Amino acid sequence: xxxxxxxxxxxxxxLLSCPHCGTVWREAADGEPCARCGTRMHRRKxxxxxRTWAYLIAACIMYLPANLLPVMITKSLLGSQxxxxxxGVIYFWVSGAYGLAAIIFIASFLVPLFKLSALILLAVLxxxxxxxxxxxxxxxxxxxxxxxxxxxxxxxxxxxxxxLVRIQGFAEISAGVGIAAFGAVVVLTMMASLSFDPRLSxxxxxxxxxxxxxxxxxxxxxxx
Amino acid sequence: MTEQDKTPPLAEPVVxxxxxxxxxxxxxxxxxxxxxxxxxxxxxxxxxxxxxxxTFKTAEGLEAGKTAVKYKDVQIGTVQTIRLASDxxxxxxxxxxxxxxxxxxxxxxxxxxxRPRLDTSGISGLGTLLSGAYIGADAGSSSETVSEFxxxxxxxxxxxxxxxxxxxxxxxxxxxxxxGSPVYFRRIKVGQLAAYELDADGRGVTLRVFVNAxxxxxxxxxxxxxxxxxxxxxxxxxxxxxxxxxxxxxxxxGIAFQAPDDAMGPTAQENTIFALAQDETTxxxxxxxxxxxxxxxxNQSLRGLSPGAVVDFRGVEIGEVKSIGVEFDRLANQxxxxxxxxxxxxxxxxxxxxxxxxxxxxQLDRLKFLVDKGLRAQLRTGNLLTGQIYxxxxxxxxxxxxxxxxxxxxxxxxxxxxxxxxxQAQLGDxxxxxxxxxxxxxxxxxxxxxGTLNKTLVGAEQLAASLKNDxxxxxxxxxxxxxxxxxxxxxxxxxxxxLQQDMRQxxxxxxxxxxxxxxxxxxxxxxPESLLRGKPEDxxx
Numbered sequence: 001x002x003x004x005x006x007x008x009x010x011x012x013x014x015l016l017s018c019p020h021c022g023t024v025w026r027e028a029a030d031g032e033p034c035a036r037c038g039t040r041m042h043r044r045k046x047x048x049x050x051r052t053w054a055y056l057i058a059a060c061i062m063y064l065p066a067n068l069l070p071v072m073i074t075k076s077l078l079g080s081q082x083x084x085x086x087x088g089v090i091y092f093w094v095s096g097a098y099g100l101a102a103i104i105f106i107a108s109f110l111v112p113l114f115k116l117s118a119l120i121l122l123a124v125l126x127x128x129x130x131x132x133x134x135x136x137x138x139x140x141x142x143x144x145x146x147x148x149x150x151x152x153x154x155x156x157x158x159x160x161x162x163x164l165v166r167i168q169g170f171a172e173i174s175a176g177v178g179i180a181a182f183g184a185v186v187v188l189t190m191m192a193s194l195s196f197d198p199r200l201s202x203x204x205x206x207x208x209x210x211x212x213x214x215x216x217x218x219x220x221x222x223x224x
Numbered sequence: 225m226t227e228q229d230k231t232p233p234l235a236e237p238v239v240x241x242x243x244x245x246x247x248x249x250x251x252x253x254x255x256x257x258x259x260x261x262x263x264x265x266x267x268x269x270x271x272x273x274x275x276x277x278x279t280f281k282t283a284e285g286l287e288a289g290k291t292a293v294k295y296k297d298v299q300i301g302t303v304q305t306i307r308l309a310s311d312x313x314x315x316x317x318x319x320x321x322x323x324x325x326x327x328x329x330x331x332x333x334x335x336x337x338x339r340p341r342l343d344t345s346g347i348s349g350l351g352t353l354l355s356g357a358y359i360g361a362d363a364g365s366s367s368e369t370v371s372e373f374x375x376x377x378x379x380x381x382x383x384x385x386x387x388x389x390x391x392x393x394x395x396x397x398x399x400x401x402x403x404g405s406p407v408y409f410r411r412i413k414v415g416q417l418a419a420y421e422l423d424a425d426g427r428g429v430t431l432r433v434f435v436n437a438x439x440x441x442x443x444x445x446x447x448x449x450x451x452x453x454x455x456x457x458x459x460x461x462x463x464x465x466x467x468x469x470x471x472x473x474x475x476x477x478g479i480a481f482q483a484p485d486d487a488m489g490p491t492a493q494e495n496t497i498f499a500l501a502q503d504e505t506t507x508x509x510x511x512x513x514x515x516x517x518x519x520x521x522x523n524q525s526l527r528g529l530s531p532g533a534v535v536d537f538r539g540v541e542i543g544e545v546k547s548i549g550v551e552f553d554r555l556a557n558q559x560x561x562x563x564x565x566x567x568x569x570x571x572x573x574x575x576x577x578x579x580x581x582x583x584x585x586x587q588l589d590r591l592k593f594l595v596d597k598g599l600r601a602q603l604r605t606g607n608l609l610t611g612q613i614y615x616x617x618x619x620x621x622x623x624x625x626x627x628x629x630x631x632x633x634x635x636x637x638x639x640x641x642x643x644x645x646x647x648q649a650q651l652g653d654x655x656x657x658x659x660x661x662x663x664x665x666x667x668x669x670x671x672x673x674x675g676t677l678n679k680t681l682v683g684a685e686q687l688a689a690s691l692k693n694d695x696x697x698x699x700x701x702x703x704x705x706x707x708x709x710x711x712x713x714x715x716x717x718x719x720x721x722x723l724q725q726d727m728r729q730x731x732x733x734x735x736x737x738x739x740x741x742x743x744x745x746x747x748x749x750x751x752p753e754s755l756l757r758g759k760p761e762d763x764x765x
Contacts, residue, residue, distance in 0.1 A: 047250070054250040058257035065264045081290070177264065184257070 009202065016041045045197035052123045055192035059116055062184040067109070069178035072158050076171040084178060085109060085154065108154040108182070111147055115189045118144055119196060126200035137201040144193050151186045155179055273301070273321035276328075278335045278359070280375040283315040285339050285357030293319055293335070293359040300325035300361065317375075319359070329371065332364030336376035348379070378403070381418040382434040388415065389440035391492065393431040393449050393479070395500035400453045400477035407433050408452055408480040414439035417479065431500060433479060443481065444488025449500045450507035453477035467504075484508050513570030516587065517546065517634040520563040520601045520615065524645055528613040529603065535565045535615045543567030545615060564634065565601075565615055588630040591637075595628045597621070600640040613642075 010017065010024070017024045018034035018041050025034070025041065033040050045051075070082035083091070085108045092101035118140055125132060158179045165173040283306045285291075293301035301321035309316050321328055338349045338360045352358060359375075362383045381404055382390070398420055407415035415435035422429055435443055453474075457466055479500065483489070492498075501507035526548050535543035546564040553560050569587060591599075598621040606614045617637075626638040641649065716723055748755065 051250045054253050057254035061254065061257040061261045065261055069264065181260075181264075184260075188253070188257070 009199075010043075016043060044199055044203070045195065048195055048197040048200060049123055049127050051195035052119065052192050055188045055195060056116065056119055056123065059112075059185050059188035059192060062181045062188060063112060063116065064181075066112075066178055066182035066185050069181060070176035071154065071178035071182060072161065073174045073176050074171070075174070082176065085182070104154070107150060111151045112182075112185050112189060115144055115148060115151070115193070116185075119189065119192050122196060122201060126196075126203070129203055134201055138198060141193070141196070141198045141201065148186075148190050148193060151189075152183070155183045155186065271323050273323040273325050274329050274369075274371065275304070276301075276319050276321060276370075277372045278317045278319055278375045279309065279314045279372070280317060280337060281314055281377055283317065285337060285352070286315075286317060286359070287356065291356065291358055293321065293325075293361055294338075295325070295328070295361045295363065300328060301359075303359065317359075325361075328361055328363050329369040330364035331366040331368040331370050333373060334362045334364070334376055334380055335373050336360050336379045338379060341379070381416055386434070387437040388435050389437075389443065389492070389494045390418065390432055390434050391443060391449075392495055392497045393433060393500040394497060395429050395431060395451075396502075398429050398431070399451050401431070401451070401479065402477065406478045407435060408478055409435075409439055409442055409482065411480075412439070414442075431479075441491050442488065443492045443496075444483055444490060445492055445496075446483045446487055446489040447481050447492065447498065448484060448507035449479055449481045449498050450504050451477070451500065451502055452480035452504075480504070484510075510570075513568060515543070515566045515568050516591075518565050518567060518601075518637045519632075519634045520565060520637055520639050522561045522563060522603060522639055523558075524561070524603065524641060526561050526563065526603075526613075528605070528611040529563070529615070530612075533612070533614050534606070535567055535617065537617045540571065542569075542571045542617070563615065567617075588635070591635065592628050592630060595626060595638065598623050599637070601637050602640050603642045603645075605642075605644070 014027055015024050016026075016028040016030070016032075018037060018039050020039035021034060021037045023034060023036050025032075028041055030043050031040055031046075067085055070084050072083045072088070074081040074083065085104070089101050089105045089109070092098075092104065122137055122141060125137060158173075158175050161173045162175050165171055280286075286303055286306055288303055288306045291303040292299045293303070299322070301319045304318040304320050307316045307318070336359070337357050338352055339357045340349045340353050341347070349357075360379060362380060362385075365384065382388075401417055401420070403417060403419065405417040406413045407417065415433055417431055418434045419432040420429050421432075433449075457464065481498075529545060529548055531545050531547050533545040534541050535545060543566050546566050548561065548563050550559055550561050552558075569590075598619040599617060600620045600623050602616050602618060602620075603613050604616045606612045620640050623638075623640050628635065628638070715721060718724070751759075
């Protein structure tokens, strides 16, 4: 919370950096293309909060089927088995593989949940221009980016198994609907964290009325 | 580093228009996600069928969330939860049926657990050894639906989709049959025993057999069913015959059916009641018709006679002994042995070959007539070794005439003592007569007689002695004389005796004389005149 006291932000100084080549322009207007690479420059990512919310809501919706529907269907001589993420965790835990259970639980259940809740927190605080624990929020965002790439673990496991275990009649593993939902959750949370502009965390009510800018700023870019 | 100083107002109007709808495009993503989610939920909800609760004695092999409910090996539901009933007497299994399994909530639907099972019909459910138990279902046809079912402990033998017919068999006991025991027709397995239950009065059992289509059409009104269990060994003049339906029936038992002479009659309706005979011979016998109970009184020991013993008529079994007892006859002041027998007059009639005129007489009239003809009951020894006896009905024309009281129930049939009994009685009579003989007097007389005889004999002896002393020397002398005479005679007659030679000479002379005589006669014949005139030569000369 005590982070940026006395530090002038680029926005306050009227500087704009190109998100692509990193060139900093002075007195550039928002939405102007970078003279070097042509990328449009914005003081803050346009509609960042809005996009983040959209992705977050979609991810939240998909999070339910991801956890409720079976991710892996094991068909073997002993019958077919439908495993959801949590039933797999329970299975490993009950059968004594605590480490494995913990890994799956953390990677496939806690991490997406953490990402979702963290992003929601960040988005809410950014929207309210709160200056509450701004430094921690920045670190939190950084952490999200790091762990985000690990959350596809389950998808990899299932797709690998589905490809490898295909012994006709004896054992067959196929992916369930849940894994698609799970993949969607991962992708959507990544999109959400991508579309979230971490700089918003530093904008507080006391600082520049970035909000006003963002609201009124002409937005010509569609691609992003 | 040079920036074009664009004036914001210039760019603004262009952008404002777009700004209204472009960012909202992003909201399609959650909308799509929501749609997908709703679609998934909807699909799951759509696939969900009714939820039912099954109660079983044990949840052995069942697993919540895993165990499937199958019909024709198609999964129609999954076990959701397994709970113990509040009184701990059974388990309650909650099952989520699929949508197409809606009809399985009919009131008469049956559920059972399919486990590996070894029973009389073989091994079943072997597949579940690996895959684990599942719940089998047999859809009912009732229009009433319920949500709670009592599960069967054993799979039903006959499911509703099986085509065929069910028949009821009445038997004295189940024998070695079990649920699933095969039913054979000409040694082909055509069905099985579906169920059996004790009759309400406990006097027999009713078996429910199911005959599969198309064999059910071979069950006719005349069809007979019999126990095909075990071995049927028959020993007769042509040797030993061993009969069995199949190897399995030796161990497991079975039922066979066939119509006598293959005249099965009209095809039997479902649930027709048949009798189950003990063996094929019994089954193929013509029906016995009504039975007649008769009462016999014997005045002899009934040792060796037991209820169930044969009543026969000249070797043909016509009934059996129902009960034996003993009672005191006040009038005659003696014990007598009542024996109740049950005879089947039809068996007798068939053997007699009664014609169509049978309706003229009632059963009782006929019996009376037969008794008048001398029909009596008698106890006879059936087996000398074991002393088993049986009741024989036969005609004894010389038996004392007896009046039959046909108003009595049961009718009393007169009896005659058995052959052995008769001999015994006669022997007794003889002994009694012998007893009456005055052996003492006879003995005394005899002794007297013997004394006299002795004297007589002594006299005879003396006589003989005197004979010996006086007569025999004379006799010897006489004999010697006789021999001398004979010797003389012998000498006289010998070849070389003078008498013989004289005789021979004499005879030769006689022969010669005879020859001369013949010549003379011949001459005379030719010359008869010579008698008068003499020889002619003499004349000539």
